[in-house]
Amino acid sequence: MAYRLGDLAKQLGVELLGDGDTLITCADTIQDASQGAICFLANSKYRHYLNATAASAVILTKEDAANSPIACLVTDNPYLTYAKVASLLYPVAAIVGGVHQSAVVAETANVHSTAWIGPCSVIGAGVEIAEGVSIGPGCVVEENCVLDEGARLVANVTLCHGTQIGKRVLIHPGVVIGSDGFGNANDQGAWCKVPQIGRVRIGDDAEIGANTTIDRGSIRDTVIGVGVRLDNQIQIAHNVKIGDHTAIAGCAGIAGSTTIGKYCTLGGGVGVSGHLEIGDNVHFSGQTLVTRSFKEPGYYSGNLPAVPNGEWRKTVARIRRLENTIQRLNKLEQQVFSQDKCDSDESS
Structure with a gap:
C-alpha cells in the first residue's frame, strides 16, 4: 500500500508540515529509514537521528517538529499515530471463507x-x-x-x-x-x-x-x-x-x-x-x-536490582544476621529504658 502524506494527515486528523504530495510506501525506524519510508520519534533518546534520517517523513510532537528537516505529521502521541499509519500501510489480508x-x-x-x-x-x-x-x-x-x-x-x-x-x-x-x-x-x-x-x-x-x-x-x-x-x-x-x-x-x-x-x-x-x-x-x-x-x-516496584556478585553475597550474609541483630537491639533498648526509668525514679 502507498499513501500521499497529505492523505494520511487528513485521514488521521493530524497536522501536516511539509509537502503533502510526498509518497509514503513503507514504515521504518528513524535511524535506518530510506526514501519512501515514514518513521516516528517518540523517545528523546532517538532525537539525535532526526537531522540524519533518510526517511521521507517523520511522525513527531510539536516540540520536535520545529527541528525537523523533512516533512512531518505533528501529533501529541507519535507512537499511537504511527500505529494507525502502519495499519494503513500493512493491512491484514481479508478472510476468504x-x-x-x-x-x-x-x-x-x-x-x-x-x-x-x-x-x-x-x-x-x-x-x-x-x-x-x-x-x-x-x-x-x-x-x-x-x-x-x-x-x-x-x-x-x-x-x-x-x-x-x-x-x-x-x-x-x-x-x-x-x-x-x-x-x-x-x-x-x-x-x-x-x-x-x-x-x-x-x-x-x-x-x-x-x-x-x-x-x-x-x-x-x-x-x-x-x-x-x-x-x-x-x-x-x-x-x-x-x-x-x-x-x-x-x-x-x-x-x-x-x-x-x-x-x-x-x-x-x-x-x-x-x-x-x-x-x-x-x-x-x-x-x-x-x-x-x-x-x-x-x-x-518490589525487587532488588542486580549488583556485583561479591556485593550480593555480603548483602545475603547481612540479611541472615538481621534477626540476631534485631534481638540484640531490642535488649539494648530495654536496658536503656530500664536505666532511664531508674534515673527518673532517683531524681524524683
Whole structure:
C-alpha cells in the first residue's frame, strides 16, 4: 500500500508540515529509514537521528517538529499515530471463507460460511464459529467452544472444551487456553486431582501472545476482559480475572484466584501470588514480586536490582544476621529504658 502524506494527515486528523504530495510506501525506524519510508520519534533518546534520517517523513510532537528537516505529521502521541499509519500501510489480508481439505470438522459444529478453517485443524462437536473467524493451520478447537465474529487463531492454537472467545480476538501461535488449572488436594502425602469444571472467557478485542497459557476455572470461570493485551509466555492460573484494557508483558505469572483491575500494566517477569486483589490503574515494574493486594492506583516496584556478585553475597550474609541483630537491639533498648526509668525514679 502507498499513501500521499497529505492523505494520511487528513485521514488521521493530524497536522501536516511539509509537502503533502510526498509518497509514503513503507514504515521504518528513524535511524535506518530510506526514501519512501515514514518513521516516528517518540523517545528523546532517538532525537539525535532526526537531522540524519533518510526517511521521507517523520511522525513527531510539536516540540520536535520545529527541528525537523523533512516533512512531518505533528501529533501529541507519535507512537499511537504511527500505529494507525502502519495499519494503513500493512493491512491484514481479508478472510476468504472455506474449510481446507485436510481439516477435520465435527458434524455438529456450526461454522459460518465466511469463516476459514486452515490445514490440519480440528474442530470438535458443538463448536460455534461466527462470521469472519480465521483458524490457521494446526489448531485444535475442542467441543462446545465459541468463537465470535472476526476472531483469529494464527496457528497451532489449542482451545480446550467450553472456551469462549470474543469478537476480533487475536491469538498467536502456540497459545493454550482452557487447560486444567493446578488443582490438587493432598491425601496423606499423595496428590488427588481436583476436577477443573470452569471455563475461560476472553473479552472482545483482546490479544494473546505466543505460547501463553490460560487455565480454565476450577469452579467458576477464568475471565480476560475487553481489550486486554497479554505478551508471550505468560501463565494465567485458574479463576484469575483480568480487567478491561490491562496489559501484561512477557514471562509474567499470575497465580490462582487473583483479580487484576482495569487499565493496569505489569512489566516483564512480574510474579503475582494467588488470592490477591489488584485495583484499577495499578502498575508494576518489571521483575516485581507481588505478594499482597494493591487496591490503590499507583506505580509499584518490589525487587532488588542486580549488583556485583561479591556485593550480593555480603548483602545475603547481612540479611541472615538481621534477626540476631534485631534481638540484640531490642535488649539494648530495654536496658536503656530500664536505666532511664531508674534515673527518673532517683531524681524524683
